[in-house]
Amino acid sequence: MSGHSTQENRHIIPARTYIAVGVGLLLLTAVTVGVSFIHLEGWNAIAAVGIASVKALLVALIFMHLLYDKKIFLVIFSTAILFLGIFLALTMFDILSRGEIYPEYEKTIEKNAVMYKKAEPAPAAEPVEDSTSDVQ
Amino acid sequence: MNKIPEVNYLNASRGIRSWLFTLDHKRIGLLYLFSIMAAFALGGIFAILIRLELLGPGKDIMEARTYNQIFTLHGAVMIFLFIIPSIPAAMGNFILPQMIGAKDVAFPRLNLLSWWIYIFGAVFAVISMSTGSVDTGWTFYTPYSTTTSTSVVAMTLGVFILGFSSIFTGLNFIVTIHKMRAPGQTWFKLPLFVWGLYATAIIQVLATPVLGITVLLLILERVAGIGIFDPAMGGDPVLFQHFFWFYSHPAVYIMILPGMGIISELISAFSQKRIFGYKAIAFSSLAIAFISFLVWGHHMFVSGQSQLASAIFSFLTFLVGIPSGIKIFNWLATLYKGKIRFDTPMLYALSFLFLFTIGGLTGMFLGTLATDVHLHDTYFVVAHFHYVMVGGTVMAFFGGLHYWWPKFWGRMYNELWAKISIAFTFVGFNITFLSQFVLGAKGMPRRYYSYLDKFQPLHDLSSFGSWIMAIGFFIMAVYLIHAVFKGRPAGDNPWGALTFEWETTSPPPKENFIETPTLTHGPYDYDKIVPERTI
Amino acid sequence: MDTTETLLLPPGGSTIAGDVDALFYFIVYASIAIFGIVLFGIVYLGLKYRGRKAAADGTTPGITHSTRLELAWSIIPAILVIIVFVWGFNVYMKMNIIPGDVMEVKVTAQKWFWSFDYPDGVNTVNELVVPLGKPVKLLMSSRDVIHSFYVPAFRIKMDVLPNRYTLTWFEATAIGSYDIMCAEFCGDRHSEMLGRVRVVSEREYKEWLESGTETAEGATPVDYGRALFRTKACHTCHNVDGTSAVGPALNGIVGKQRPLAGGERVTVDENYLRESILEPQSSIAAGYQPVMPTYQGMLNDKQVDALIAYIKSLK
Amino acid sequence: MSSGNSNGHPAHLAHHFSDAAQQSESAKIGMWIFLLTEILLFAGLFVAYAVYRSANTEMFYNAHKHLDIHLGTLNTIVLITSSLTMALAIRSIQLNDRKKSIKLLAATFALAAVFLIVKYFEYSHKFDLGQLPGKFYTYTGIEGSNPHIFFSVYFMMTGLHGIHVIAGMIAISWVMRKTIQGKLSSEYYTPMELTGLYWHLVDMIWIFLFPLLYLIG
Secondary structure, three states, rough: OOOOOOOOOOOOHHHHHHHHHHHHHHHHHHHHHHHOOOOOOOOHHHHHHHHHHHHHHHHHHOOOOOOOOOOOHHHHHHHHHHHHHHHHHHHHHHHHHOOOOOOOOOEEEEOOOOHHHOOOOOOOOOOOOOOOOOOO | OOOOOOOOOOOOOHHHHHHHHHHHHHHHHHHHHHHHHHHHHHHHEEEEEEEEHHOOOOOOOOOOOHHHHHHHHHHHHHHHHHHHHHHHHHHHHHHHHOOOOOOOOOHHHHHHHHHHHHHHHHHHHHHHHOOOOOOOOOOOOHHHHHOOOOHHHHHHHHHHHHHHHHHEEEEEEEHHHHOOOOOOOOOOHHOOHHHHHHHHHHHHHHHHHHHHHHHHHHHHHHOOEEEEEEEEEEOOOOOOOHHHHHHHHHHHHHHHHHHHHHHHHHHHHHHHHOOOOOHHHHHHHHHHHHHHHHHHHHHHOOOOOOOHHHHHHHHHHHHHHHHHHHHHHHHHHHHHHOOOOOOHHHHHHHHHOOOHHHHHHHHHHHHHHHHHHHHHOOOHHHHHHHHHHHHHHHHHHHHHHHHHHHHHHOOOOHHHHHHHHHHHHHHHHHHHHHHHHHHOOOOOOOOOOOOOOHHHHHHHHHHHHHHHHHHHHHHHHHHHHHHHOOOOEEEOOOOOOOOOHHOOOOOOOOOOOOOOOOOOOOOOOOOOOOOOOOO | OOOOOOOOOOOOOOHHHHHHHHHHHHHHHHHHHHHHHHHHHHHHHHHHOOOOOOOOOOOOOOOOOOOOHHHHHHHHHHHHHHHHHHHHHHHHHHHHOOOOOOOOEEEEEEEEEEEEOOOOEEEEEEEEEEEEEOOEEEEEEOOOOOEEEEEEEHHHEEEEEEEEEEEEEEEOOOOEEEEEEOOOOOOOOHOOOOOEEEEOOOOHHHHHHHHHOOOOOOOOOOHHHHHHHOOOOOHHHOOOOOOOOOOOOOOOOOEEEEOOOOEEEEOOOOOHHHHHHHHHHHEOOOOOOOOOOEEEEOOOHHHHHHHHHHHHHHH | OOOOHHHOOOOOOOOOOHEEEEHHHHHHHHHHHHHHHHHHHHHHHHHHHHHHHHHOOOHHHHHHHOHHHHHHHHHHHHHHHHHHHHHHHHHHHHOHHHHHHHHHHHHHHHHHHHHHHHHHHHHHHHHHHOOOOOOOOOOOOOOOOHHHOOOOOHHHHHHHHHHHHHHHHHHHHHHHHHHHHOOOOOOHHHHHHHOOOOOOOHHHHHHHHHHHHHHHO
């Protein structure tokens, strides 16, 4: 090993590449803001997350050198994304499939949190008729 | 006659500061060891109190509120302060760099920091205990934890801080194993304990941050009513359980995987035999680590989770049984045609095989959808996880402690007392927890202060067992401490083992090896080399 | 169906208990078989190769692995667990599909009792009376924290959540009385949050419905109140022997001055007692937690009067 | 391996490493694992976001209109630019151009400060309106159930991200100091490289937060 090569794997990326990526990121920002004003039904969310993923990938691969560095860093990064995905997917699977067998599982009883109740006038107290034990 | 080496890490520098601010991984390992043993003693006292209260239905020695706090503390102390740091942070810290022929871990300062963070987190736990304690159970389920009047915030802050300690240890170990191995030590020449620690470290760095954000959200829910977990604020309490178990199920494997690593070392060393199916054991550790992230929902079959999600989680849960089974049978096969010696560490290893198999098999009842409905949150679950955690991890931990005790101090403990101690522990443990399997199957829910009269005989049997177990642990404490000061010198390689840490002196010098070591043989080459036992 | 107590399980009393138990014992036997193999391995190999004289040079055989063996002990357990999973899944689906002709009871859990609302307005506390051979669907929710509705004899358990409905069902197969327990930790009196399922014949059930849950007729208000004190679960939090529990003791308090949490004092009279039953949060006795649920809607005037009469009678 | 450390052993090489390559690569692996833990820390918030957005789609849509899309876009531009200057700063130190590197670091620091200032104005506007998280929420102009949850999620996500921005600024000023002192060069610039990785991650998280919170379609 040569004595003075202290910073290993020194891949110097041309400034042009960095600037091109930077401009690309700004353009994609413009695109994502533009798309958000077009009504695309359910596709808006997919477009927004899709564009964000492309941007994040550019940052990771170029700015963070994942494209040029040792593969171990890419493996670590991918692992993080994979487990985030597992967490999200399995949790959302539960949330979205709760009503499959019993529709009652999907809904909450009170739609609004207790803090919104204070604003409304309290309902008049009405004791419910107990029809069983009342012997007239 | 063996002699203690004149220069070693224990006498390299003196004074309390040289310990509290040491960067030597061996001293940090011992600092961790003392801390976790204190936690173990504390948790053990809580356990005895629980069993005393359950001697009869109704009130025996304490009020219901106190009882609820005691079982919460027993769980929280044992899990967060003892068992999670036990093998990785205490034993792994000491042994790992020596096993791979390194002078230290990759980041010694981070290593010391992680111990200090551990102490800092423990302080919060103590603050919580002294300011009203917690009565939620170690699981902190919402909305109970957001509404109880006890000091949940201090305890969960402690857990949050302890999480960082665990993350830093895991991070340090991954880098150490990747970058610090001695020349010639390839991945498949690593001792299996190192593989176990590696798989553990991966879980630590992946799962612990989620625990961090979970308790942070819980604290915010209590303080600001953010409406994520509290149904009164529009939140979903089942979501808390997802968050909690996404960490806490893998955490079970943080506890057991390094234990399995120790068992591989012990079985091989005391059979003087090459380990059977090295790669299968190594890869099954990684497989278990991965699958452990896919099964958390099996804690939630009756929680109001969607039935389809439950079915998927149940299926994935069964997958984890297969690599665990492979390990058990590979260890058995290692015994075949070996040169077996029943020294104390080996007795712990065989106890592990016995108890962990029971723990694993009873897991089948809980992973199965239909039977879990009846058994969920009963003593069956309590018995199951004690068989895995105590019968598995704690047995492996004490096996490792006896195996490396001469490495730590250069001195041997009394073998006879050690065997008496494990006999007590083993018998007491089985009495305590076998009876709890029956209790659970008969319908005794867990976390009960009082119970129906018909359960009393089994509860009393269980309490009786806990005393026998306590005697076993007490004997151990006495002879181990005695050995540190008065034990006879053990020599460099008391057991005649081939892993790297035995190549240096016992106790080792400050930087582990006097000269940069080179690997000349694999960790299990008992078919080529006959190492000499120095005791 | 299966009503006898077996070695490990309590007597079964529902249509699904037999299915669950069969699977349970299948796993028991499979586990014993596997454990037997492991135990035999430890003992046999341990004794046979103990301190054995190895080869002349002291080495042991360098067996690295055996693909065939390792495949065997991966595949055989894999088949076993697949059987157990599929079996468990089938029974679980049976446990989750509610039969058509079903009687619905609403279950409300709160610290620390169960309250059951029948479709025709009958309300009971800690006692669920059902006819034999009729599937019963329980629509459950909680007023405070998570509880879990557990009837060991029926092999059913389901968490009861605040602000959400969960369901379970059972069809009892034998006349008798079975324990209901709370299986999710819910606080100080978690272990006393017990109830009974009383399975009666169709005829008895009808009679019970018609006569009402408690008979006020002929009973003095004090006796009626004493009965209500138990059936409405007041006794889970209030003692009548002068010792305080979750709530204050209720004997000999009428006419006395009592300090409130806010610092002021009140005289315990009928109005105060009525208010404390229907709006318990409005005045909390000093030294106690504000945990009592409201009985608004669960008691009618007559019942409140009876309870007050009973409390006044306590010395 | 290289036991000849005694000869020309660089000041930044710790005793337990055998050479500088081993040390710098260890540091980088350590940093990447730390970034992994950061991603999983945010994972909890992303999951909470997904759960409550799917449960309250309408409310989320209505509530997001109360975020200022102009300021959000501005901050996105600011952070992306700061990421670019950070990457260029590392490039400069690789070329041993210390002066340029310091200038670029200063620019990064300044942009981070701009981000926080913009965030401050956004926050204070919401504080004034009572659009606060959880039980502190008092605003009444949003249709749909439980709008406080949107603001809980908004404040937790941007708040945790904001804390990371502050931590990043501390790290940037620390490497800037080191560079000015002449401790970093093309031979050894690990601290700046690690800071850069961290800063890019902070940027990356914002790249997701921006559309998720400001651009709900």
